[in-house]
Amino acid sequence: MLNLGILAHVDAGKTSLTERLLHSAGVIDELGSVDDGSTRTDTLSLERRRGITIKSAVVSFVVGGDVAVNLIDTPGHPDFIAEVERVLDVLDGAVLVVSAVEGVQPQTRILMRTLQRLRIPVLIFVNKIDRRGAHDGRVLRNIREKLTPAALPMGAARALGTRKAGFVPYGEALREGAGAGSGRGLAELLAENDEELLAAYVEDEAGLSHERLREQLAVQSRQGLVHPLFFGSAITGAGVGALTAGIRELLPSTEGDGDGPVSGRVFKVERAAGGRQIAYVRMYSGTVRVRDRLPFGEDDEGKITGIEFFEQGSAVRRTSATAGQIGRFRGLDGVRIGDTVGPARGSSRGVHHFAPPTLETVVSPCLPGDKGTLHAALTEVAEADPLIGLRQDELRGEISLSLYGEVQKEVVQATLADEYGVDVTFRESTTICIERPAGTGAAVETMHKEPNPFLATVGLRIDPAPPGSGVGYGLEVELGSMPYAFMRAVEETVRETLREGLHGWQVTDCKVTMTHSGYAPRQSHAHAVFDKSMSSTGADFRQLTPLVLMEALKRAGTTVHEPVHHFRLEIPAETFGTVLPVLSQLRAVPRAPATEGASYLLEGEMPAANIHALEQQLPPLTSGEGVLECAFSHYRPVAGALVPSRSRTDHDPLNRKEYLLRVVRRVAGA
Incomplete structure (x- = not known):
């Protein structure tokens, strides 16, 4: 069994390749078309209308008569990267599709970096060799420069840019590395990862048989050390047979222990x-x-x-x-x-391979009577897409969604209308910032001591943690110092409360430690009736924890960080003087420009909040010839005196009096 992912930048031909693989394996009798909305994997009506993949889909086929493949077709548009993220952890291998016309594109680079980081074996399929403008040598160099130097062509393309375009496997010539732009040969590339092979290569290159090299190629490909590359066309079928053979021979299938623990x-x-x-x-x-x-x-x-x-x-x-x-x-x-x-259950929900969404919007029903239906519908939508963060503001009756981009907003709108019968509008998207602790802060409240009105003792300390570490939680009290249910209530409430910090943004990259604990044991009257007024409950800890945590956070202080994107901008040389001032206005920090023929290449960093404005201004500034690539890079502290804030959706534990009035209907000491 081989669980295989098909990944690519949007419009590189993933879904068409999936159709061709299914047709070649005899699973379907007739090829579907993305343009006609008749493909096997794009089953949603919205996918068929728009001609893009929105949800991942699983289909199966058999290669070589003995290897069953579960093929997972994933979206290519960056707005739906969450669909790709959840698939990565279940893959045995992947086929990364690159267009022979457009070459390596922004999403291709993000996907390849992630696949390599997770050590998922990858085959590369250069698609669309039948299209006008297709190029083999340039695209191969592009792949080796931007994706991996270990890309190894398994054959040569012929008749590029015509309907007769084809792929000729190298066979015996593979050891010499024949083909346009192939550079180093197979033996040299494989020897870098195997000492015995290196010794044989140095001492007696002629003694390296084709069989031994082919065997080593399969071993290193399955380990993700080299990446076999095929040219072809999903539309005409050129090269797909060789790719299918490569899937069977060069990617790892898995057996697993059917008798082991679930x-x-x-x-x-x-x-x-x-x-x-x-x-x-x-x-x-x-x-x-x-x-x-x-x-x-x-x-x-x-x-x-x-x-x-x-x-x-x-x-x-x-x-x-x-x-x-x-x-x-x-x-x-x-x-x-x-x-x-299974018995060793848990969750990987907090583990993310891609950057989080950086945009947020408020969604409202067109008809006020649809508010309840909208909330239920969005809950289901967020359930199927965990990176759509659902944020309910009970005080204002508003629902906010975190998103990757404007296309995703359109898809959510269409999904709500088509599947739930709710028409909605969106406010203009805003950027999502985060907060990080500026220092260490601690606070404690003890039961039976003013101003604590709860039958609970909670002490918490918050410390800064390395960027990207998320939220950690630990104990400096004995685990048995109070019932586990109360311990769990404190930890859960800590994580929930940190969704909104001093400025309303999620607090991250910190460690929270419980330093004090205490509770009132369960007590009853003589007639054995439980007395809440004398005994601690989970509610005491859930209601006290936000007050203690936010007091500790106030003492620590926080800094607000905004998301920053890395951009790569290619513009005609004559527009450089016009584009540069615009980049400055948008707070971009470009590096020294490089020349590429008649074009200038600019790379640098820019606040994510200004990327959309650059996308809108670029076409008129460059007569439509500017090409912008951008991807999330990191968070940086917001500069300037005006710190962005976000309205709170909770009972505001920063305002003790108002919080207690809302939570327990009274203020301690009153």
């Missing part, structure tokens, strides 16, 4: 008719059967009522799913993307 991961959740959840689970070990009770997430459990897995292009009902397979499980109500299933 372990799997949820990477997609959808709803069936009637609203019941269907969880897509990659099984790593063990076997799950219908009617099994299966633990998942942190403390949940469900009874499996149905299992389907993918076979020859269709989802087939089965009574069990075993290690290595991707199954669709019914019965896990409440499951979420990122949950692990």
Whole structure:
């Protein structure tokens, strides 16, 4: 079994390649078309209308008669990077599609860096060799410069830019590295990663047989050390046969232990008719059967009522799913993307491979009576897309969404209208900042001592942590110093409270430590009736923790950081003097320009808030010839006296009097 991802920049031809692979394997009799909306994997009506992939889809086929492949087609548009993110953890290998006309594009670079960081083996397919403007040598150099120097052509393209364009595998000539722009040969490239091969290469290059090199190629490809590259066309089928053979020979299939403990991961959740959840689970070990009770997430459990897995292009009902397979499980109500299933359950929801969304918008129903329906619909949408952060402002009756871009906003709007019958409008998108602690702060409140009105003692300290580390939590009290439920209530409330810091932004890159704890044991009257006024409850800890934490945060102080993008801008040389002042106005910090023929190449950093303005101004400034690439780089402290803030959606624990009036309807000492 091989779980294979197809990844690319938008319009590079991923979905067309998926169709061609299915057709070549005999799964479908007729090729679908992205333009006609008839492909197997783009099943949503919105995908068919727009001609882009929005949701990941799983199909299956068999290669070589003995290797079953679960192929996962993913979106290419950067606004839907969350769909790609959740798929990465379940892949055995990937095919990265690059256009022979456009070459390496911004999203291609982001995807390749992530695949390499996760050590996922990658084959590269240079698509569209039949298109006018297709080039092999230039694109190969482009790939080696921007993606990986270990890209190794497995053949040569011929008749580029024509309907007769084809791909000729090298065969024996592979060891010499024949072909346009191929540079180093196979033996030299493989010897860099294998000492025995290096010795044989140095001492007696002629003694390296084709069979030995081919065997080493497969080993190193499966380890992600080299990246075999194929040229072809998904539309005409050129090169797809060689790619299919490469998928079978050069990527690792997985068996797994079907008799081991059950372990799997949820990477997609959808709803069936009637609203019941269907969880897509990659099984790593063990076997799950219908009617099994299966633990998942942190403390949940469900009874499996149905299992389907993918076979020859269709989802087939089965009574069990075993290690290595991707199954669709019914019965896990409440499951979420990122949950692990099985006895060693947990969650990977906090682990992100790509940058978080940097835009936020307020969504409102066109009809005031649709508010309840809108909230329920958005809850389901966010459930299927965890990186759409749903932020409910009870005080103002508003719902905010965090998004990657304007296209994603359009898709959410269409989804709400088509699937839920709710028409909505959006406010103008704003940039999402974060807060980081400026120093260390601590606070403690003890029960039975003013001004604490709760039957709980909580002490917390907050310390800065390295950028990118998220929120850590630890104890300086004994775990058994009070019931675990109270300990858990404090930790959960800490993480929830940090969603809004001193300026209203999420607080991150910090460590919170519980320094004091105490509770009133359960007490009853003589007739055994529980007395809440004498005994601590979870609510005491949940309501006190925000006051203690925000007091500690005030003593620590926070700095607001804005998201910054790295940009790469290619413009005609004669427009340089016009574009540079605009970049300055948009607070861009460009590096020294480089010349490329009649063009100038500018790279640098710019606040994410100004990227959209540059995109709008660039076409008229450069007569439509400017090319902008940008991607999230990092967060940096906001400069200037005016610090951006965001309205709070909670009961505002920064204002003790108002908080207590809202939470317990009274103020301590009153």
